[in-house]
Amino acid sequence: MRRDIYQAIADPTRRAILTLLTVGAMTPNAIAGHFGSSRQAVSKHIQILAECGAVDQRQSGREIFYQLNIDKMKEIDYWMEAFRKMWETRFDQLDNLLNEI
Numbered sequence: 001m002r003r004d005i006y007q008a009i010a011d012p013t014r015r016a017i018l019t020l021l022t023v024g025a026m027t028p029n030a031i032a033g034h035f036g037s038s039r040q041a042v043s044k045h046i047q048i049l050a051e052c053g054a055v056d057q058r059q060s061g062r063e064i065f066y067q068l069n070i071d072k073m074k075e076i077d078y079w080m081e082a083f084r085k086m087w088e089t090r091f092d093q094l095d096n097l098l099n100e101i
Helices: 005-009 012-021 028-032 039-051 070-100
Strands: 055-060 063-068
Touching (some): 005 039, 005 070, 012 028, 012 039, 012 055, 012 063, 039 055, 039 063
Antiparallel strands (some): 055 063
Protein backbone atom coordinates (compact mmCIF):
# COMPACT_ATOMS: atom_id res chain seq x y z
CA MET A 1 0.00 0.00 0.00
CA ARG A 2 1.38 3.38 -1.01
CA ARG A 3 1.01 5.91 1.77
CA ASP A 4 -0.24 9.45 1.31
CA ILE A 5 2.25 12.30 1.81
CA TYR A 6 -0.27 14.20 3.93
CA GLN A 7 -0.67 11.26 6.31
CA ALA A 8 3.10 11.06 6.56
CA ILE A 9 3.62 14.72 7.45
CA ALA A 10 0.79 14.66 10.00
CA ASP A 11 3.21 13.20 12.54
CA PRO A 12 5.57 15.69 14.27
CA THR A 13 8.45 13.20 14.39
CA ARG A 14 8.26 12.65 10.64
CA ARG A 15 8.16 16.40 10.05
CA ALA A 16 11.26 16.72 12.23
CA ILE A 17 13.00 14.00 10.21
CA LEU A 18 12.18 15.86 6.99
CA THR A 19 13.61 19.03 8.52
CA LEU A 20 16.83 17.19 9.40
CA LEU A 21 17.13 15.92 5.86
CA THR A 22 17.01 19.44 4.42
CA VAL A 23 20.66 19.69 5.46
CA GLY A 24 21.67 16.56 3.55
CA ALA A 25 21.43 12.79 3.34
CA MET A 26 21.69 10.88 6.61
CA THR A 27 21.81 7.30 7.82
CA PRO A 28 19.07 5.95 10.10
CA ASN A 29 21.53 5.94 13.02
CA ALA A 30 22.40 9.59 12.44
CA ILE A 31 18.72 10.49 12.27
CA ALA A 32 17.90 8.47 15.40
CA GLY A 33 20.63 10.33 17.28
CA HIS A 34 18.46 13.46 17.17
CA PHE A 35 15.49 11.82 18.90
CA GLY A 36 14.83 10.36 22.31
CA SER A 37 13.28 7.24 20.81
CA SER A 38 14.76 3.94 19.69
CA ARG A 39 16.37 3.41 16.31
CA GLN A 40 13.53 0.98 15.52
CA ALA A 41 10.91 3.66 16.13
CA VAL A 42 12.80 6.13 13.95
CA SER A 43 13.23 3.45 11.26
CA LYS A 44 9.45 2.96 11.21
CA HIS A 45 8.98 6.70 10.64
CA ILE A 46 11.59 6.63 7.86
CA GLN A 47 9.83 3.66 6.28
CA ILE A 48 6.54 5.58 6.20
CA LEU A 49 8.29 8.59 4.64
CA ALA A 50 9.87 6.32 2.03
CA GLU A 51 6.55 4.62 1.24
CA CYS A 52 4.93 7.94 0.40
CA GLY A 53 7.93 9.09 -1.62
CA ALA A 54 8.96 11.93 0.74
CA VAL A 55 12.46 10.47 1.08
CA ASP A 56 14.67 8.52 -1.29
CA GLN A 57 17.30 6.04 -0.24
CA ARG A 58 20.65 5.18 -1.68
CA GLN A 59 23.14 2.61 -0.54
CA SER A 60 26.81 3.39 -0.15
CA GLY A 61 28.70 0.28 0.89
CA ARG A 62 26.96 -1.13 3.95
CA GLU A 63 25.21 2.14 4.82
CA ILE A 64 21.83 3.32 3.60
CA PHE A 65 21.42 7.07 3.28
CA TYR A 66 18.06 8.81 3.19
CA GLN A 67 17.56 12.12 1.46
CA LEU A 68 14.66 14.47 0.97
CA ASN A 69 12.68 14.08 -2.25
CA ILE A 70 12.26 17.72 -3.27
CA ASP A 71 9.68 16.92 -5.97
CA LYS A 72 7.37 15.35 -3.38
CA MET A 73 7.77 18.39 -1.14
CA LYS A 74 6.76 20.58 -4.11
CA GLU A 75 3.48 18.64 -4.24
CA ILE A 76 2.71 19.88 -0.73
CA ASP A 77 3.74 23.40 -1.68
CA TYR A 78 1.36 23.42 -4.67
CA TRP A 79 -1.50 22.29 -2.45
CA MET A 80 -0.66 24.96 0.14
CA GLU A 81 -0.49 27.72 -2.47
CA ALA A 82 -4.29 28.17 -2.54
CA PHE A 83 -4.31 28.64 1.23
CA ARG A 84 -1.34 30.98 1.08
CA LYS A 85 -3.12 33.19 -1.46
CA MET A 86 -6.31 33.21 0.61
CA TRP A 87 -4.46 34.31 3.76
CA GLU A 88 -2.48 36.96 1.90
CA THR A 89 -5.75 38.39 0.57
CA ARG A 90 -7.26 38.40 4.05
CA PHE A 91 -4.21 40.06 5.57
CA ASP A 92 -4.28 42.70 2.83
CA GLN A 93 -7.94 43.34 3.61
CA LEU A 94 -7.12 43.65 7.31
CA ASP A 95 -4.28 46.08 6.53
CA ASN A 96 -6.64 48.20 4.45
CA LEU A 97 -9.22 48.20 7.23
CA LEU A 98 -6.66 49.17 9.86
CA ASN A 99 -5.33 51.98 7.66
CA GLU A 100 -8.86 53.37 7.33
CA ILE A 101 -9.36 53.46 11.09
